[in-house]
Amino acid sequence: MFAALILMCFFAFGSITASSIDKKYNNQSEIIEDMLEYMFSCMDKLKINPEICSDLIMKNKDHSDKKYDNCKCFGPCIAKEIGTMDPETGKWNWAKLKEMSNLLTDQTLINEAKNMEAHCFDETNTHCEAGYAMLKCALENSQMTKDMVKSYVATKEESEKNQGDE
């Protein structure tokens, strides 16, 4: 699930404006380092419960339930810190996403970034709704996300089965 969250945040890289705290990244490791830091601070700020939020990758849950509201804000929270979402308008900063994806050296991530840009470009949704739309799009279009969901579901079923055996 951790990996899925990282991916979600990564693609939370999205909108442009003149952000005053616009940090210049030099390489992939700088991006990942900051992202991890913001992941934790956003989890804290939004009181994210991974157990609850992971329901959003499951089709059989009612995603409109209020208990998921903060989960939808998780990616945008990180994106606003990193500069890929405008904190005021809540729009993705695609130029920044592109700039950052140019720094990637991992081929899998590069392909995923291209894929997301091709399929998930979104200038309509803002703030938390944009985060949820991006997650839904990743679930449909990103092989990496699909693989992670598959292994997550398998792990979950396995643990439920074991609990049942006890």
Ligand SMILES: *[C@@H]1O[C@H](CO)[C@@H](O)[C@H](O)[C@H]1NC(C)=O
């Ligand atoms: C990334 O860039 C920073 C700043 O230029 C540098 O200190 C660091 O060693 C670089 N890391 C890698 C893995 O290239």
